[in-house]
Amino acid sequence: MAQAMAHRVQRSRRRAIVNHGGLLLLFWILTAISIYPLIWLVLSSLKTSSEMFGNSWAFPEVWQWDNYVQAWNAGISRYLLSSVIVTLISTLLVVYLSAAAAYALVVLRFRGKAAIYALILGGLILPPEVALFPLFQTLTWLGIYNTYWALIIPYTAFGIPFATFLIRAYMVKIPIELSEAAAMDGAGPLWSFRNIYLPLCRPVLASAALIQSMRSWNEFIFALSFVESENVKTITIGMMSFANALRSDWSVLMAGLVISIIPVLLVFIVLQRQFIGGLTQGAVK
Amino acid sequence: MSSRIHRIVPYLFVLPPLILLAVFVYGPAFENVIFSLHSWSSINPDWEFVGLRNYRQLFANPVFWVSLSNNTLYAVISVIVQVFVALGIAAVLSAGIFRPRLNTFFRTSVFLPAILPVTVVGLLWQLIYQPSIGLIDQFLFSTGLGNLSRVWLGEEQTAIYAIILVSQWQWTGYMVALFMVAIAAIPTDLYEALEMEGATRIQQFRYVTLPGVRESTLIFTVITIFGAFKVFDIVWVMTAGGPNRASEVLGTHMYRSAFRDDVVGYSSAVATVIFVITICVGIVQLMLQRDE
Amino acid sequence: MIKLEAQSLTKDFGSVRALDDISFTVAEREFVVLVGPSGCGKSTLLRLIAGLEEISNGKLIIEGSRVNDVPASQRGLAMVFQSYALYPHMTVEENMSVGLRIAGKPKDEIRQKVKTAAQILQLDELLARKPKQLSGGQRQRVAIGRAIVRDPTVFLFDEPLSNLDAALRLQMRLEIAKLHKQLNATMIYVTHDQVEAMTLADKIIVLNNGKIEQTGSPLELYRQPLNRFVAGFIGSPQMNFLDGRITAAGDKKATINLDCGLSVPLEDLDASLAGKRATLGIRPEHIVILSEERQTVAPACANVQVVEHLGSQTIIYANLEDGTALSIIDDETTEQCPGELIAIDVPSNAAYLFDENGIERLRSSRISERKK
Numbered sequence: 001m002a003q004a005m006a007h008r009v010q011r012s013r014r015r016a017i018v019n020h021g022g023l024l025l026l027f028w029i030l031t032a033i034s035i036y037p038l039i040w041l042v043l044s045s046l047k048t049s050s051e052m053f054g055n056s057w058a059f060p061e062v063w064q065w066d067n068y069v070q071a072w073n074a075g076i077s078r079y080l081l082s083s084v085i086v087t088l089i090s091t092l093l094v095v096y097l098s099a100a101a102a103y104a105l106v107v108l109r110f111r112g113k114a115a116i117y118a119l120i121l122g123g124l125i126l127p128p129e130v131a132l133f134p135l136f137q138t139l140t141w142l143g144i145y146n147t148y149w150a151l152i153i154p155y156t157a158f159g160i161p162f163a164t165f166l167i168r169a170y171m172v173k174i175p176i177e178l179s180e181a182a183a184m185d186g187a188g189p190l191w192s193f194r195n196i197y198l199p200l201c202r203p204v205l206a207s208a209a210l211i212q213s214m215r216s217w218n219e220f221i222f223a224l225s226f227v228e229s230e231n232v233k234t235i236t237i238g239m240m241s242f243a244n245a246l247r248s249d250w251s252v253l254m255a256g257l258v259i260s261i262i263p264v265l266l267v268f269i270v271l272q273r274q275f276i277g278g279l280t281q282g283a284v285k
Numbered sequence: 286m287s288s289r290i291h292r293i294v295p296y297l298f299v300l301p302p303l304i305l306l307a308v309f310v311y312g313p314a315f316e317n318v319i320f321s322l323h324s325w326s327s328i329n330p331d332w333e334f335v336g337l338r339n340y341r342q343l344f345a346n347p348v349f350w351v352s353l354s355n356n357t358l359y360a361v362i363s364v365i366v367q368v369f370v371a372l373g374i375a376a377v378l379s380a381g382i383f384r385p386r387l388n389t390f391f392r393t394s395v396f397l398p399a400i401l402p403v404t405v406v407g408l409l410w411q412l413i414y415q416p417s418i419g420l421i422d423q424f425l426f427s428t429g430l431g432n433l434s435r436v437w438l439g440e441e442q443t444a445i446y447a448i449i450l451v452s453q454w455q456w457t458g459y460m461v462a463l464f465m466v467a468i469a470a471i472p473t474d475l476y477e478a479l480e481m482e483g484a485t486r487i488q489q490f491r492y493v494t495l496p497g498v499r500e501s502t503l504i505f506t507v508i509t510i511f512g513a514f515k516v517f518d519i520v521w522v523m524t525a526g527g528p529n530r531a532s533e534v535l536g537t538h539m540y541r542s543a544f545r546d547d548v549v550g551y552s553s554a555v556a557t558v559i560f561v562i563t564i565c566v567g568i569v570q571l572m573l574q575r576d577e
Numbered sequence: 578m579i580k581l582e583a584q585s586l587t588k589d590f591g592s593v594r595a596l597d598d599i600s601f602t603v604a605e606r607e608f609v610v611l612v613g614p615s616g617c618g619k620s621t622l623l624r625l626i627a628g629l630e631e632i633s634n635g636k637l638i639i640e641g642s643r644v645n646d647v648p649a650s651q652r653g654l655a656m657v658f659q660s661y662a663l664y665p666h667m668t669v670e671e672n673m674s675v676g677l678r679i680a681g682k683p684k685d686e687i688r689q690k691v692k693t694a695a696q697i698l699q700l701d702e703l704l705a706r707k708p709k710q711l712s713g714g715q716r717q718r719v720a721i722g723r724a725i726v727r728d729p730t731v732f733l734f735d736e737p738l739s740n741l742d743a744a745l746r747l748q749m750r751l752e753i754a755k756l757h758k759q760l761n762a763t764m765i766y767v768t769h770d771q772v773e774a775m776t777l778a779d780k781i782i783v784l785n786n787g788k789i790e791q792t793g794s795p796l797e798l799y800r801q802p803l804n805r806f807v808a809g810f811i812g813s814p815q816m817n818f819l820d821g822r823i824t825a826a827g828d829k830k831a832t833i834n835l836d837c838g839l840s841v842p843l844e845d846l847d848a849s850l851a852g853k854r855a856t857l858g859i860r861p862e863h864i865v866i867l868s869e870e871r872q873t874v875a876p877a878c879a880n881v882q883v884v885e886h887l888g889s890q891t892i893i894y895a896n897l898e899d900g901t902a903l904s905i906i907d908d909e910t911t912e913q914c915p916g917e918l919i920a921i922d923v924p925s926n927a928a929y930l931f932d933e934n935g936i937e938r939l940r941s942s943r944i945s946e947r948k949k
Binding site: 020023024027030031033034035037038040041044052097098100101103104105108109110116119120122123125126127129130131132133134135136137138153154156157158160161164188189190193214217218220221224225235236237239240243250253254257260261264265268272275276280 | 292294295296298299301302303305306308309310311312313314316317320374377382383390391392393394395396397398400401402403404405408409410412413418420454458459462463465466511515517518521522536539540543544549552553556557559560563564567
């Protein structure tokens with residue numbers, strides 16, 4: 001929508017496409033700064049290490065696909081799998097639990113609603129760092145330290161406030177008569193949540209899911225602190241071990257980096273519009 | 286009977302989030318404050334109430350002050366780049382100066398770094414900053430500026446700047462996208478009315494765009510400052526606070542104290558300071574918003 | 578048989594009393610219309626009945642059992658909303674079958690019932706469409722269809738026609754009336770439009786400021802309004818109200834001297850009103866315009882402001898000498914012009930008298946007598 005608006009603005013004021021050469025150059029430089037490091041990364045990952053040092057601007061003489069094979073075998077696949085599991089489960093939990101909470105906050109009537117909403121939103125101002133060590137202890141005490149749950153549960157808990165805020169903002173725009181009509185049709189709250197509100201909220205659920213999966217996928221400090229075995233490490237932390245192990249073999253390391261960003265990059269390229277739209281949701285009133 | 290069940294049902298919807306928040310968000314944050322008043326470590330698990338001793342130690346520790354000033358530097362530069370520069374870029378991209386295709390290409394390109402995991406960004410830039418073989422030095426040598434070359438991440442004077450630069454690289458495009466959404470929310474007829482009066486683009490920016498995004502700018506500034514005082518990951522990946530703790534920030538200082546130096550009480554005091562700072566920023570935001 | 582009964586219902590929103598001491602009954606197959614100006618509490622009352630709002634005090638009885646604490650989903654009622662409230666992501670067929678699906682009815686039965694309802698409402702062709710693809714009138718039909726399929730104890734309508742244009746509104750009004758007969762259904766219908774109330778209802782309940790002003794059949798309300806509010810609310814254009822003072826008089830004969838100069842003799846007036854101020858009510862259709870010959874007798878003159886020719890009748894808006902606005906319906910297509918002076922008479926046998934508290938004192942007493 002944002003883009004459509006922007007284009008409408010553009011169309012209405014097309015007169016000055018000329019004489020912006022300086023501006024154009026500036027934007028090309030900005031773009032180059034933004035994406036050249038990535039191009040360099042991809043090119044280097046396909047070179048031999050010595051070629052990379054000697055001639056870092058050029059295309060590879062021989063495309064070293066073997067770097068990718070080596071990186072993959074060095075354990076990236078395991079980290080990716082952990083990341084996928086943790087991201088998937090935490091995202092599903094965040095979206096479902098937040099949607100349910102938002103539904104109750106918007107549609108149902110009960111005492112203490114405002115206080116409960118304030119309590120949920122309050123989670124937004126607590127930086128995860130502040131809870132780091134006590135959280136580490138709680139997880140140890142619960143016996144889930146160094147398991148997927150040590151990441152899934154904190155990701156879910158810290159993801160709920162924003163997702164609830166986002167979904168609630170969308171739900172309040174759905175006419176309340178729909179839930180009343182459902183009640184008149186004999187539906188209980190659970191039915192109208194599942195069959196009316198969830199389907200109607202699909203766009204915002206998608207945004208919330210996207211935002212949460214980005215958060216879970218890229219999360220760092222919990223992943224660093226709450227798991228230690230290689231087979232539960234997610235890609236963000238796994239790459240650190242990977243880099244330490246491969247200090248000397250740079251081009252393989254770079255191949256590993258490329259592999260680790262391919263999933264996100266693919267989604268981004270395919271769903272570019274929805275992606276930027278989704279990630280900027282809720283930031284502007 | 287059925288009416289009693291009816292009354293309980295709403296709470297079942299909000300209960301799971303509340304429990305999760307209580308146990309994994311509020312509880313730990315509260316415990317953290319308690320911890321900060323005790324001397325305690327995993328090797329010596331005896332609790333000892335020490336009052337504000339951890340805080341006194343903290344304020345006497347030069348590393349804490351280095352961290353705090355690094356965070357402040359982080360905040361200042363981030364606000365300049367990610368708020369003001371980003372607003373400028375967003376205004377140009379929203380003004381329809383370039384062809385739509387090109388416009389989208391520019392926007393997407395600058396946004397791209399925001400989707401990358403911070404580890405990848407950190408490791409990538411470690412390579413870019415690498416002396417003589419990294420991209421930066423190669424660029425300097427090839428343009429005859431070789432004498433400017435230095436060990437960017439290895440020198441105390443440059444390390445924190447090098448890291449901050451990477452953050453700007455990663456997040457400015459994201460802020461541009463946010464600003465573009467804010468600008469798109471400004472009614473088009475405001476621009477048209479001004480254009481009818483023959484206003485230039487600069488004047489349109491000055492009299493419509495700027496007032497239109499005032500509130501968003503405020504919010505984004507706060508978000509940026511929040512981020513700057515909570516920063517941990519990129520610093521940890523790139524320098525882990527080195528060299529010689531010159532690039533330490535509060536986040537890394539806290540982490541190192543708890544998980545490396547095993548002084549949990551002290552670490553909790555650092556965490557509390559981070560929390561107090563972010564709360565203050567939040568309060569300032571609320572006050573500013575009330576003034577509007 | 579009594580289907581639904583309200584006993585002294587009240588509803589408070591915080592410290593505001595939205596409904597106060599509401600009592601009425603709805604008999605089987607009765608069409609009851611709740612009517613009143615906006616904000617009078619009629620929609621709130623419907624929502625109390627539906628179970629969408631909690632009852633603060635009093636009792637609501639449906640088919641013999643108290644349902645105050647029964648949630649909306651279990652009261653066995655169906656409601657047609659002003660905004661139709663169709664589920665946008667479901668087809669017409671799905672929209673209509675929701676209630677039965679929730680009740681866990683067998684598929685064949687559901688299909689059969691939806692089909693029957695769709696035929697009644699001429700929706701057969703539209704079953705696969707989504708609400709977006711329907712016109713306003715069609716959506717309205719689907720909303721009604723959804724209610725029919727449920728086979729509810731009582732149908733509830735919340736201003737169902739107010740989102741339609743005038744022509745469609747008339748058509749749907751007739752269809753709802755037909756439907757009521759065809760289904761032998763019990764219906765409670767909320768509207769602010771007195772014409773809808775008059776044309777549809779077996780029984781009208783007039784609400785104002787959260788209280789019932791009067792309950793009765795359409796003609797009862799028209800002929801024997803209990804108070805000035807009901808008198809003014811029912812009938813269009815509105816009844817004319819002329820202020821005056823009652824002269825002292827003998828036990829059976831009294832006269833009201835109107836501020837405009839007219840005197841109207843009154844029969845059967847309570848002697849306690851003598852000497853008090855009161856308001857005379859006269860419907861536009863009962864005012865008589867005097868022809869030239871009889872003008873000598875004419876006690877009052879009115880200055881014509883606007884004339885509306887409706888064809889079969891003419892509505893004249895005029896001002897009396899003291900400035901009181903007056904509307905007159907004239908069945909003869911007399912050619913009055915703005916600015917003209919006309920002589921009028923107020924026949925006392927068609928007049929109503931409202932005391933200082935707005936209570937009708939001439940005719941309403943007669944219905945209460947008759948009821949006893």
